[in-house]
Amino acid sequence: MKNSTLISAILLCLTMILLSNTALAKMPILKGIGGDFTLKSSKGYEVSLSDYQDKVVMLFFGYTNCPDICPTTIAHISQMIKTLTPEQRKRVQVLFISIDTDYDTPEHLNKYLDYFDPSFIGLVDEREKIDQVAKLYHAEYSKLANEKVTTEFKKLSVDDEQQEQKGYLYSHSAKIFIIDTQSRVRGFFYVGTPVTDMKEQVISLF
């Protein structure tokens, strides 16, 4: 009787191991995409991707005037970060690159990202430099129209006297780029990726 219980337990363990291996396939290394960059940051200093070689970087291209995808995605990332232990959080860095070089400034980005998580870093620079980084990551974007508008999220990120200032709307990639501790792109998440899946995959890259 005791023997059969022991064998059952061993078989159950083996089954669990087999199932967990199937569910958690490690993210592949994506070649031909990504690379190092240096941009002005919301923290007041220049930031390079290579500064975070000991961390998993979650990189997103967006802008503070974005009415939907950007706030939803940043909130989604923030939700995932909250599920990590303090030790795990230290090993993840979220970078938000603004494609709206006409309007976003390091100060706007800092205020905007503070609403989600103060550890998130916003990056913005001259259009040419942003275009170079966007090209490296195949993160296409385009201005939707030549008409300026303002959104509730823009109002959150600017000072009172600037609230009436309007910005352009952009169409842009909704991918969250996952970059490992050797600065290699390992895959993408998006707002539809379950938080638990994101967490498991990020932790697997530590």
Added chain:
Amino acid sequence: MLKVMSIFFLIIACQTATAQQVDKKTKDYLIYASVYQWYGELDSNENWRKDHPHVVLDFKEYPQNSWGKGAHRILDIAPLAENPASNTPPASQRVRVTLEFYPATAGADHVVGQYVQQLVTFDHNLQQVLKVETELNEKDDFESRYIASASTNLIRAFLYSWTQGLDEPSSASLSHWLASDAQVTLAEAQISSLSDYKAQMKAQGLTQIRRVIKNLRISPLDEQRYQVDFEYQWSALNAQGENEIANIGVSMRLSVIDGKVLMQVYTEQYLAPKTDLGAEVRC
């Protein structure tokens, strides 16, 4: 106890089946190249008689059971497994080929095609065709436009050989496919030639290199020259045992002269990786 054991073995069986399915999907490019080459030669002219002197054909797809001009458009290639219990290497390789055959008819733009299944036997190194047996030969009940397929079959044969050559750094040189003034641009900017490419693959310790051909488009430019565009879904295992993948766009300019393919221009560039549609949503 019995229940636990049955669940365990069921999972093992499922995992094995999945692994076999993945393996089955991997095409043997050398076999594909040999099949396309054979039908390309058969559709080109009668030189196949001297290139494959020992071949035994039944000619059942041809009118009056004798060779004539025609177009074999291949639908499926299924290599047959040899006896796995045997310790000696097989003396031949058999392949079941499913195709549509269109006999060339003088002055006729539209012809009645035939749905054909043939068993093709190659020698062990896939260089010579030994035997072709027709297993099925059914006439279509509709007419189709006749489109010659000799060049496209030869180009496909070349593509599979070329790809196999790129995937196996230790394989024979690829330079015999290149025209004397050929321009070659590889996706990795720092690699300037095909020999450098092979050296780099070896130096990086990449193994299990595999390029899957997707979205192939062959467009004739004139009677001899062709523009060929497709994507390579590249994958490999690096020295650390990690899986690397890439999506590479390829553009080729080829000519087919006297049944031989020669490459003038070969250009690769990295494309954005294919992602979940949800990630492509734009605001």
